[in-house]
Amino acid sequence: MTSTLGRPRHATARIRLRVVHVLTGGTTAAVWLLLPATAHAPGHPVAAAPTVSTTVPARADTVPAGATPAGTTRTAVGFGAAEQDGSAVDLALPLVVAVAAVLAAGYGYVRRTRRVRTRTTPAPAPSAPPAPGTGGTERQAREALIRADDCVRASAEELSYVAEAEGGPAREALRAAEAELAAAFAIFGRWAEGVPEDAHARRQALVGVVGRCEEAGRRLDAEAAGLDRLRGPAGGPALGVAERRFRELTARAAAAQGTVTTLRERYGVRADRYTEVTLDRLVFATARLNEARRAVDSGADREAARQLRAAESAISQAGIQIDGVDRLADRLAEATALVPAALAAAEEDLAAAREQGAAPARADEVLAAVRETPRPYDPLDALRRITGAVRRPGEARAEVLHEAARLVAEAAVDEAADYIAVRRGAVGADARTLLAAARQALAATDRRAEHDAEADVLARRALESAEADVRAHPAPYADEPGHPAGLAGAVLGGVLLGEEPDGGPPVSFGGPATRDRLRLPRLP
Known part of the structure; x- marks a missing residue:
């Protein structure tokens, strides 16, 4: 038969017996400690302390001069001596408090131990460790997606200046990078919608996004040098291709402006931002193509490649x-x-x-x-x-x-x-x-x-x-004097990385490790 708490009655009896034993022993110890103090309390006679005489035989060769040769009688004074009265009374109250605390702690420990051993209802499950936070991982995933997407877009832009029959390995790397990026976006999209729900699985999903983006970048990085060799120096056919496309877009830009006006009048649709960006990128491309031509004429191949790549990207965006x-x-x-x-x-x-x-x-x-x-x-x-x-x-x-x-x-x-x-x-x-x-x-x-x-x-x-x-987004370079026309738009459009006073290097074919390879050498 059990009680309403699920504990056997005989177990309760054993607990009570143990508590009685603890209380009895504690009380006896307290009385033993406090007895001398109560005996010497004011108004009570002080009994003579019992003495014990002990005769200790002494060796003749070790007895100093003037000492008793036969032996020495020592008197041991009991704990009731008058010189002990003050210290015994002073210790009384602390001892009482200490004994009471020990008894209460012992009683509580015995009760808790017995309750755990005789529990018939399941104990509460231990709380799970806190799930790892995803704040830092989410930030890494977002940054990786932006970086990989920029690399894929810039690589596609540069490949558009290569003949369809050429650049096979680079095109294959771009397709593989696009597939990895698409998978990363799909995972991140599901994560943003709350799938999966488990905290650990959500963090792993973000880790997977970062891994996919890194793989996309590695694919592009591996083919960057090969594409540079295929394209050759900027003074070769590459500059001519960019100049020809620029002239074609310049002619189409005038017609596009007329189309925008027609759309506004006929449908009430405003498409002015298309032509505004077109004009901005073409102005920027004009200056860069001129700089590239001058660099070619002076034999500065690296500067020519840097200016040409910036012009190509701006021309591509104008075409879009x-x-x-x-x-x-x-x-x-x-x-x-x-x-x-x-x-x-x-x-x-x-x-x-x-x-x-x-x-x-x-x-x-x-x-x-x-x-x-x-x-x-x-x-x-x-x-x-x-x-x-x-x-x-x-x-x-x-x-x-x-x-x-x-x-x-x-x-x-x-x-x-x-x-x-x-x-x-x-x-x-x-x-x-x-x-x-x-x-x-x-x-x-x-x-x-x-x-x-x-x-x-x-x-x-x-x-x-x-x-x-x-x-x-802040508009760097827009309000600063001395910058060439179109520089702010080129940084906003990702044509330039925007990491230097002149707008930084243009973004080239490749992943994060190679896309900025046309950066100017840093001065010591």
Whole structure:
């Protein structure tokens, strides 16, 4: 039979018996220690101390002169002697406190020991050690993603100046680096969404991101020297290729400016930032190409290579912006033609859904608002509203609605990609990760409406995040006198590393270990 606490009654009896023994022994010891003090208390007669006479025989050869030859009688005084009275009384109170403390501690120890031994309910599990923090690892992962993405982008830019039939090993290394980077972005994207949930697994995921990025950099570093040998000195064909591409883009830039004006008037779409960046990079490239030509003429091959590489990167970014204007104009025209058909298909889809009792909320209002939108209006935004109003996950829809959703998603992804490409010196890991996820959703082979909608949302979030990064980023070189035109934009765009007063070295093909190999020698 057990008590309500789960302890046998005979165990309780044994505990009580042990406590009685401890208390009895402690009390006896206290009385023994305090007895002399109470005997000598004021008002009581002092008894004579007992004496003990002990005769110790002495050796004749060791007895000093004048001592008793036969032996010595020593008198031992008992603890009741008068000279002991003060010290015994002074020790009384501390001894009482000490004995009481020992008894209480002993009683508590016995109770705890017996309770643990006779426990019938499971003891609480020991708390797990604190999970390792991920703050430092997260920062490393973000920095690794930014660095690897910059290396891949710069390597692709430089490879664009190499003939398609050449640079096989470098192109293979770039494809491998792109695959590693895509995997790193996917892992980091899942981590940002809370997957996995376990703290240790989350930290390992970040470690995996860093490892993937480092592998991407190693792949590019391994082929950097080979690409330099393939391209040869800056005074060879490389400078001529850059100059020819520069002249072509200069001619297209004037037409792009006219296209931007047309888009604003016809659709109310402002695309001025495309041409603003184009002009900034072309101005920068003009100065760098001139410096490269002078360096070639003077025989300064390394300086020529440094100036040429900076010009190539700026020309590539100007080309991205001009291509973006032309692509946007084509998509706006296509969207304009799709709006009537998409509206009709959406209304049919909505009528069918209404018969099934599954009509999306407020779909009628959205479609009516699109029809009543005054001109000029953005047809891509109109398609986004139409397809979103009648979207029903898992339900079949008209082909024209699929086409409209795909067009909207592609436009959003390209807009975010163009923005980040020419401002990567300020864009953080979040915007890049969102862009990578948007591209992955857009590349889905099953062409489900959910994928197009997801790509559109992710791309717009990437653009918003990148714009916030650029607004928060300081503008080095912008307000300092004496710097050449376009220098601030080149640093913002990642054309230059921005680590030196002149903007630093241009970013070349390669990983973190080789991308800055055109850095000027440091003075002692």
